[in-house]
Amino acid sequence: MSRIRVLTHARAAVVAALLAPLAACSSNGSPNTPDGEVTSGAADRPVTVTVTPSGEKAPAGEPVKVTASGGRLTSVTVTDSEGRRLAGEVAADGRSWLSDRKAVPGAAYKVTAATRSEGGTAKSTEAAFTTAEADKVNKVDWRPGAGATVGVAQPISLVFDHPVRNRAEVEKQLKITTSNDTEGSWGWLRDWSGRDRVDWRPKAYWKPGTKVTLNAELNGTDSGADGGWFVRDYKTTFTIGARQIAKVDLDRHQLTLVRDGETVRRIPVSGGTPGGDKRSWRGTAVLMAKEGTINMNSETVGLGDAYDKMVDYSMRLTWSGMYAHAAPWNARYFGNANHSSGCIGMSDANAAWFYGQVRPGDPFEITGKDTKGVVAPGNGFGAWNLSWTEWQQKSALR
Structure with missing residues (x-):
């Protein structure tokens, strides 16, 4: 009997020794630990956080990515040297975070990642990196200007200083919002200046009163090839004014201003002289700018020394030099014959009145x-001379 009791006591001691370390790793935690939270123990390994890009002078133009192994990301904050945040979102599984925007050239970023280990330990990890400077910068000239009220045919037009080869990537960064969900499309053109250009036009003329915003989120986008980097964003907002259309009938030598479907005035005019280089363009031209009194010199449009004079109430319709303007020297031809060097001329009185009525963006249907x-798409704002299907084909995202 004594032998049996000794063996029983020995087995009990072994079982107690095996259970002791299991109790130390129990998920019950200490008396002060909330239910469901595991205290740090021998098996609670730290979370490994990886940030890309990394180091100094890292390539720009890619989103910032933060990943975690051995735990989860609970939040990530990325700021540049001026305190601006790079927004992003933690993935549903908590294993990664990706910025909405790309890292821009010549910037310094600080990354703070909050993590929680598999064992429940919360920790914050910091990292930093810089991006290489842009070796070449691409800039943008855009129309219309912020706060403008424009006509129903006004496109949004961006002209680039340098060639754009990554057109699809650039187009993805161009965000258009309107107050009435206007349908439209971007189209890539060769501007009259020879530079790359992209325009956004609606499917049909704008509805009066439409509010339009362009957010060109280009900072950190590479133009491709030798075009350089974009190093800033661009934004413009504008409003569509009344529906005004100038209908120009060169066969009848008459201009009719139509506003909201009603004829406002008919004006006798004289267009470009038939049979040669002085003829006018036809199709839809868009009033680009009201330039007032300017010097017009025929040599600038390839017509030799045909004229060199100061002209009043000048309204530009194309880059190639077609205007509507006052032309008192042609008074005998108004309403009777086309006898100009390509422009649409009218009397001083009619030009003064008409100049006061129209605004940039009004269409001239000639x-x-x-x-x-026909006016070419890049010669001013000639995109309206393409069908909607033809215009959509000019998008890099078609």
């Missing part, structure tokens, strides 16, 4: 048998 062709 018809006539003897013209030198």
